[in-house]
Amino acid sequence: MSKRGARGTDGSLLDSLPWTLTALGVAVLVHLPHLPIWISAASIACAVFRLAIEKRRRPLPSVWFRGALALGCFLGVLTTYDTISGVGPGTALLVVMAALKLLETRKRRDQFVLLFIAVFLTMSALLREQYLWSLPYMLLSLVVTLSAWLRMSAAPTQTPRQSVFAATRLMGYALPLAVAMWIFFPRISSPFWSVPIDTSSGVTGLSDTMSPGDVSSLSQSDAVAFRVRFDGAAPAPRERYWRAIVLHRFNGRSWSGSEPALDTRYRDRIRYRGEPVDYEVTLEATRNQWIMALDVAESWSLDNVNMGRTQSLWRQQPVDQRIVYRVRSFPDYTIDETLAGFSRTWYLNLPEGRNPRTLRLAESMRRDAGSDRAFITAVLGKFNREEYFYTLEPPALGRNPVDGFLFSTRQGFCEHYASAFAVLMRAAGIPARIVLGYQGGELNPLGNYLLVRQADAHAWTEVWLEGEGWTRIDPTAAVAPERIEAGRSGAMFAGAGAAWGLTAPSRWRYQLGMTWDALNARWNELVLGYGPEGQQRLMQHLGLNNPGWRTLLLTLLAVVVGLTLAVHGLLMLRFRPPAADQAKQIFERFTRKTGFEPARGESPLAYAARLTEARGRHNQVGDIVSLYLDVRYGGAGEDGLADLRSRVNAFRA
């Protein structure tokens, strides 16, 4: 042990250290699910260790020990993440270094550093995701940190309660400034301005390949995929097919689809008919490039988004933050009236030697059917009539999953049906592909919007028919029509969901969930979605037409200065003098009530005597005056003050 480290701690931090630890704990809480377990464990160990050192007046660990620990933790983070840049490794490093800082926290100054880190950690939660609860959480965390701050310099007579109140009051003073900053700080949409979003952690959602079990793994996820607000009435549930990505390459087991060159001319291969549907989508972060739209999109409000050759919309950058966009779709359309020869071969391609029984079945059924249309009807009829079950927990399948599904297990989720159907079609010479996306969604009556969850993820097929182009065929509808007709949540409550392995929540819980989501949606729109356009709109309301960032900054400055002065003024107005002076104020109120002003230099007892003589209210006046004397000049204290106040309040002249 070095000489420095050998000096024992003196227990002087014993009062404030638990507060500092609590503040750090609350700040770390939000990062906890994202942190590797060893960091959480190490941090808790450091905190307990440090507290024990202080309690037992033991010396802090030596410089060498701390140095070795720091190096070890640094290497640990490096090994866990392979990098130290980015939000994930950054916060991990910050958390573990804060924990190690505890081991050299000797003075108040060190505790200040720790509390600064706590504030920084609280703020860095915004780099991950912003939710409705983020704001209350951060307010709470800041109040705890401020309280810890105040505890360090608190007078011995100050109770923890008073410190927390003081911290809350301080937050209250800062709140108007925060709101002003939020409203007026210039919002710039250029990408270099954007926050480095944490991309290291996974997000539930669709992936760009489809193997049996992929989509069904999403079926239990209540996570929100996107929300849609329709300009008019929402289309019927069976019309709500949200296209994300098209898969066309099959290796015998899984489907994949690399994407296509993006080009505006791909839109020209669609013939739009009938009435358009206009709507606004709020898409949660997906970390993928595709953009959800109702089949089939005609125009959209995002600049750097193009339509691929399979009618999917692609964004140039991944969606790593919540985005809002408007789309116009036409439910009535024709895609690719002609199909070039090479495309046709492409969409008929099947791997050699896989799923042989399926191929034989397709050939025989096609022969019996006579036409492509009749064949499709026959296959759907087979799914419908025979013993095929729709389930969210399908059994595992072997090397030939389509054979296994069609001939032995006969239980599957949408991806099984879509995959089997597409393979059957291709085997019979009909070009076919898989579309991955979402189907249905729940209308939230509270917010009047459509809520689409990850559980609504769906896979269906498109076949190319002469003269009709790519036609959507959803084999799942043949097996479980209620899934398509009523949507997942409808089926859940109708009882059909139970057969698939879905348990319906109680009504009120469902209502509660819907209410919560409506609040979230509103919050997203009004607060989190407050970007450059929102700011421009608001400024127009405030009478600032199209202000540049300079105007905004100057406005912000003026508002901040104004608010600071206003808050300061209010504080001065509500300044409360100490008890003795309060007693005087109360007594002055009393003398005003009596209508007799005390003469200059008239002592309270003389005043009481004069008043009693004039008004004959001996007891009340005498009691109040002597109570006043006891409080102001004697030792009656706070209780006497309260008594005096209530007596004066009750006094009627």
Added chain:
Amino acid sequence: MQNPLSTGTTGSARDALDIARNALNEIILGKEAQVSLALSCLLARGHLLIEDLPGLGKTTLAQALAQVLGLSFNRIQFTSDLLPADILGVSVFRQQTGTFEFQQGPVFAELVLADEVNRATPKAQSALLEAMEEQQVSVDGTTRQLPSPFFVVATQNPADQIGTFPLPESQLDRFLMRIEIGYPDEASERELITGEDRRTLLAGLEATAGPADIVALQRDVRKLRMNEPLVDYIQALVRHTRESPDIAVGLSPRGAQALAAAARAHAYVERHSGVFPDDVQAVFEAVVAHRLKPAANASHHAPQELARHVLSAVAIP
């Protein structure tokens, strides 16, 4: 703050004080304020100057005080031929032992009544005043301690002008208070006329306390705390005496200390929960009037009037 008036080991002495006070009020009728001031003066370890015409009960008050509080009492009648040795004492040669022996003067008593103090020469006066100040006397190179408590009540007749030596200002402020007794009211005077002789009553008076009790009470008084607003008030009063155009010489810091000490003792005597502005006002004239020198062109010439004017001019903060 603990209220020192209601608790502590001096509780019984405190009760004795109330009994003494009631007894005094039965003898000196209708002079509650003066009795209270006299007791306050004693408890504040000050000395009292009573200035009034003869026959108003100055001597009775002093005697009654000594008797009821169980203090040893000596009376010195000041005359123009009084010598310091007549006050302090003298060393006498004893033939039997062949040594000088100190014969204690009348000043060696717990309560000394210096009657008509302005009749003596300044030399005799200053002998008493020094003894008051130091609470000890030095005779023939030996310093002798006076008893504790040591309380001097001096009387002075303001009407006598011929053949008197009025105390100079510098010596007046050795007295904590100067009070007047004044004529009694009708009812009291009627009782004085019809009732028993005061001297007979005095003879029947029983002591309710002793010197040790008085010392304990004096200690208690010094523990009594003053709150900020009250100190503010005292300071405002003192400042006013210094700034007022009517007053040539305002209160000295010693005067301010005297005011605070007297107010404290008064609060104690009145059993207040703290020192109230009323206490300051009650003692103000007695403590301050003989320390103020009116300005030549002042609108109020009597110092008593000046003091009352200060009280009504200064707002209680």
